[in-house]
Amino acid sequence: KRHFCGHWLSPSDGWRYAAEVIEVAEYIPHPEYTNKTADNDVMLLLLKSTIEDFPVVNLNTNSSQPHVEDVVTVMGFGDTTVDDDVFEGSDVLKVAEVFVQSNEECEESEGNIWGGKLSYDDLVTNKMICAEAKKFDSCQADSAKRHSGKFNLTLTGGPLVILGKNYTEDIQVGIVSWVFGCAHKHFPGIYARVSSYCEWMCEHVCEKSTNAPDSFQCGVSMTSI
Numbered sequence: 001k002r003h004f005c006g007h008w009l010s011p012s013d014g015w016r017y018a019a020e021v022i023e024v025a026e027y028i029p030h031p032e033y034t035n036k037t038a039d040n041d042v043m044l045l046l047l048k049s050t051i052e053d054f055p056v057v058n059l060n061t062n063s064s065q066p067h068v069e070d071v072v073t074v075m076g077f078g079d080t081t082v083d084d085d086v087f088e089g090s091d092v093l094k095v096a097e098v099f100v101q102s103n104e105e106c107e108e109s110e111g112n113i114w115g116g117k118l119s120y121d122d123l124v125t126n127k128m129i130c131a132e133a134k135k136f137d138s139c140q141a142d143s144a145k146r147h148s149g150k151f152n153l154t155l156t157g158g159p160l161v162i163l164g165k166n167y168t169e170d171i172q173v174g175i176v177s178w179v180f181g182c183a184h185k186h187f188p189g190i191y192a193r194v195s196s197y198c199e200w201m202c203e204h205v206c207e208k209s210t211n212a213p214d215s216f217q218c219g220v221s222m223t224s225i
Contacts, residue, residue: 023048028204039125041177041192046208056213060173063195070100076158098131101188106130111186118180127196129174132188160191
């Protein structure tokens with residue numbers, strides 16, 4: 001019951017790393033989460049102690065963002081192989097650029113995988129974001145691979161971010177949710193749409209946190225615009 005906060009990148013100018021392990025006091029899953037479609041695939045963690053030296057990412061409150069064809073960035077410590085039978089986790093934070101696809105086009109995704117032909121028809125809701133890349137994508141441990149109609153609930157979600165000029169301008173638009181396979185040519189990655197949950201997140205953060213970030217504007221409605 002511990003939560004890892006931090007990153008470990010290997011840029012051209014040398015190693016950069018920062019990490020802190022904090023125990024979790026309470027898990028707050030979204031009350032309307034459904035395993036059938038993984039809609040409302042969001043959970044908050046109340047930590048036992050305050051994170052002092054890590055900036056909090058800006059949450060997207062604009063329901064019209066991101067736009068189709070926008071380049072967004074996904075990151076995580078998940079599976080680095082596309083083989084469904086092999087798990088190769090990463091000790092280093094991985095980053096990949098993906099391109100936003102319309103939900104309508106995403107629902108038409110279909111292909112042969114796991115010994116049969118599957119599709120995204122009726123699985124992609126308006127609370128989800130669809131994004132794909134030709135080579136890299138989010139994988140298991142960043143979130144969940146969906147198989148045989150079930151989701152692995154033990155895996156965690158990584159962030160989908162619109163990068164700004166610096167980290168203070170980054171905006172988190174999504175949370176890695178599910179995908180058929182990993183970086184499969186027929187199946188884009190699916191993300192929970194952050195703007196759909198800002199009010200719910202803000203309500204719980206402002207209620208339970210003793211030191212909520214200014215960006216949450218506790219006492220002010222975060223209604224999506």
